[in-house]
Amino acid sequence: MSISFKKPSILPGFWPAFSYTVLYLSLIVLIPLSAVFLKSVTSSWAHLWEVVTSPEVVASYKLSFGASLVAGLVSVVVGFLVAWVLVRYQFPGKALADALVDLPFALPTAVAGIALTTLYTEHGWLGRYLAPLGIKVAFTPLGVVVALTFIGLPFVVRSVQPVLADADAELEEAAASLGASRWQVFRLVIFPVVRPALLTGFALAFARALGEYGSVIFIAGNMPMKTEITPLLIVSKLEQYDYAGATAIAAVMLTASFLMLLAINALERRTRRFMVMG
Amino acid sequence: MATAAIEVPRKSEAGARAIRRDPPLVRWGLTVLALGALGAFIVLPLAAVFVQAFAKGVPAYLAAIREPDTLSAIKLSLLVAGVSVPLNVVFGVAAAWAIAKFQFKGKNVLVTLIDIPFAVSPVVSGLIFVLIFGAQGWFGEWLSDHDIRIVFAVPGIILATTFVTFPFVARELIPLMQSQGSDEEEAALTLGASGWQMFFKITLPNIRWGLLYGVVLCTARALGEFGAVSVVSGHIRGQTNTLPLHVEILYNEYNYSGAFAVASLLSVIAVITLTLKKFLEWKTKEGAK
Amino acid sequence: MKLTTILRYFVAAAVAGAAAFAGPVKLLNVSYDPTRELYQDINAAFAKQWKAKTGVDVEISQSHGGSSKQARSVIDGLPADVVTLGLAYDIDSIAEHARLLPANWQTRLPNNSTPYTSTIVFLVRHGNPKHVKDWDDLVRPGVAVIVPNPKSSGGARWAYLAAWGYALRKNNGDDRKAQEFVTRLYKNVPVLDSGARGSTTTFAQRGIGDVLLDWENEAFLALNELGKDKVEVVTPSVSILAEPPVAVVDKIAAKHGTAQVAKAYLEFLYSAEGQEIGARHYYRPRSPEVAARYAGRFTNVQFFTIDEVFGGWQKAQKRHFDDGGVFDQIYLKGR
Secondary structure, three states, X not given: OHHHHEOOOOOOOHHHHHHHHHHHXXXXXXXXXXXXXXXXXXXXXXXXXXXXXXHHHHHHHHHHHHHHHHHHHHHHHHHHHHHHHHXXXXXXXXXXXXXXXXXXXXXXXXXXXXXXXXXXXXXOOOHHHHHHHOOOOOOOHHHHHHHHHHHHHHHHHHHHHHHHHHOOHHHHHHHHHXXXXXXXXXXXXXXXXXXXXXXXXXXXXHHHHHHOOHHHHHHHOOOOOOOOOHHHHHHHHHHOOOHHHHHHHHHHHHHHHHHHHHHHHHHHHHHXXXXXXX | OHHHHHHHXXXXXXXXXXXXOOOHHHHHHHHHHHHHHXXXXXXXXXXXXXXXXXXXXXXXXXXXXXXXXXXXXXXXXHHHHHHHHHHHHHHHHHHHHHHHHOOEOOHHHHHHHHHHHHHOOHHHHHXXXXXXXXXXXXXXXXXXXXXXXXXXXHHHHHHHHHXXXXXXXXXXXXXXXXXXXXXXXXXXXXXXXXXXXXHHHHHHHHHHXXXXXXXXXXXXXXXXXXXXXXXXXXXXXXXXXXXXHHHHHHHHOOOHHHHHHXXXXXXXXXXXXXXXHHHHHHHHHHHHO | OHHHHHHHHHHHHHEOOXXXXXXXXXXXXXXXXXXXXXXXXXXXXXXXXXXHHHOOOEEEEEEEEOHHHHHHHHHOOOOOOEEEOOOHHHHHHHHHHHOOOOOOHHHOOHHHHOOEEEOEEEEEEOXXXXXXXXXXXXXXXXXXXXXXXXXXXXXXXXXXXXXXXHHHHHOOOOHHHHXXXXXXXXXXXXXXXXXXXXXXXXXXXXXXXXXXXXXXXXHHHHHHHHOOOOEEEEOOOEEEOEOOOEEEOHHHHHHHOOHHHHHHHHHHHHOHHHHHHHHHOOOEEOOHHHHHHOHHHOOOOEEEOHHHHHOOHHHHHHHHXXXXXXXXXXXXXXX
16 A cells, blocks of 8 residues: 555655654644634534625625735736846845845734835825825725735745746847847747746735735725625624634635645646746 | 858847846836835835834833833743744654655645645634634633633644744745755665764755745744734733734834834844845855855 | 743643642733723722732733623633623623623622723814714714724724614604614714724824714823824713623632632722722713712713613614624615
């Protein structure tokens, strides 16, 4: 049985390492997560269906998925630009700029939320210049997008950067010597190389944005039907002692996250294959 | 004739190289755009934290940091990171060893499962431990009969933090160990090294920078986690408040400069983390060469 | 060395037999958001009194948060010896879902177990530029009202019910008109924070909105924090008598062996000294003597109670704030 399960190797320690991995994974992640599904089915299916399809919850899916999608797309555009500049150009302070990209990753989300709200309300540092233009950021879906973009940006930059840095210079040079214009080279040579990395970055940013809580609740304004994100509704259900309802919504989100992860890993495998072929 | 024939390809070769050097206008335009975006999205929020932290002057800043509740929050955050990071390091090394060095069925599923905590909403990450260890949870009665506190106490905070930071070390080590292959280890074994000798003399030195990098990321996240910890903490002042929770509390007490002072402490940790990370990246590259 | 310290911490935290440790008696008071400053003073005063009376040191820890969230934490195992929450429904929930105290808890202490009361008032910007004087001004177009989400905030539930009760009274008990009034009021709300403190920050720090609906004590605290040159308190003609109740969590206190001190702690709130401290923090005292002494602090308001108008918290909660209730419908219809 074990022979067909694992290819033989002269290296020791597979079984201890593998067993420990599976045990620890089960204890810390799988068993606790299964609690969500088991708790949600303590209620009747009709009730669960009613909860996960109630108008308020559906509106929150729309916001959470929609804002995550938009934030992911913005992160892709801005992230690609930042990665491009960091890889291709030399300018003073480049090392600093490069280091700062990861800040959203290391900064606690609550701090980020408070800081962003401070910036973007009507009287904030940035908000006061946007308000006369009729652009309201804080307490609108746009504010949610801003917070989620802040969270998502590093994922795109860090996915694209290494691919762009490793991209074969000779390919571009060959294309140019064959008479391709700058734009053609970008579109036909560079873009196809970074496309999988962009997709991975997008998927990571999207998945992370979907569950984000700390930074969003400060800036969202939490208006029912308009700016309530799904994780907030989970909390709201809990406060009404509706554990089954809370876990039902959580289960919907978990399933969505899991599908996203499967997609990410598939994409990463494709990227790797692409890199090997390239 | 002959000279002309040689000159043409030379010219186009130079022209082809130039394709990677964009015209100054494009170069500067894009650089300014990118830096502007970084500024608006990242530098400004950071600046806002520090400006507000020092809004009431340096003495007020120091007073906020030295307050006993702040100090106990710092201690708790360090304790939590001090337990959950080593746990995840041991797991990360074991998982990377099994996944990177061996071929077995279902490997892709295992890799995806390891990534799960990364995509779970922090709120859910906290909730699951309440469902299991809370008074109404699976083990609630047994725990309360035996006077063991998990949620609303330090163990719950450690569990939630461990869950959230679970994938970091493993995710860093798996690709690194995959790219290194196992030739060196196999050589060591053929030369008569024991399993542990091979691990400490060959594998560990090979992965040390990547490992450190994972530790740094994991620590930063462990110190900064808010949502999950908020659900399991119980918010008892001076006892179960971590640094990010303490920021929220100060903020809710209209002590804005205090809240931002503590937040700036977390930001400093973040910046130190990033500097360390840069250094380790550079070291990893050196090591790879 | 480091590892042993960590282990010791872990063990000390995991084994909760805190009362068994030699040293001071420990109490945990789980409370709602606005009472931070109040209980800081109460705890110090009570500890002094208890020490003088019994010679025993008492250490009181505080946990603050939204009232419902705190109740849920206690249900899930937060070891509160006493709870001092924003509304009776939340303590009812602890009795119902976790059976940590009897269902008749509210009869065990005087005045419905509410040692102090409060009400809902308006906080407006300096000079009252929008001329907000009473409830009717809140539904005028162009007046932005800041109030927290009643689903997560106790204070916001009192505010919602205060508005509803006012409209009922004005329209001779016409329920439909009351709903219309409250709907119009919430149309004027641009942000629903999750708690009272969040709303105050939105109003005061962020400069959003013209009126903040808030607990009376919170409004005066904000006034003192922000300065009288920034905001003013407007007291409406009619409002709800908000009764934030307190209770000993019997089962937990019994387990900790703190039942006696916990009871004394809550009784202290009713004492002259406790009432004084409450009044200083702008909670309306129950004691007539203390109330007379602090009469200058509080404007006269015509009060109605939740029992009179809504038939108690259980009914009010079910009809207005549960999922699918009137509050949800307001926002569904708004689309």
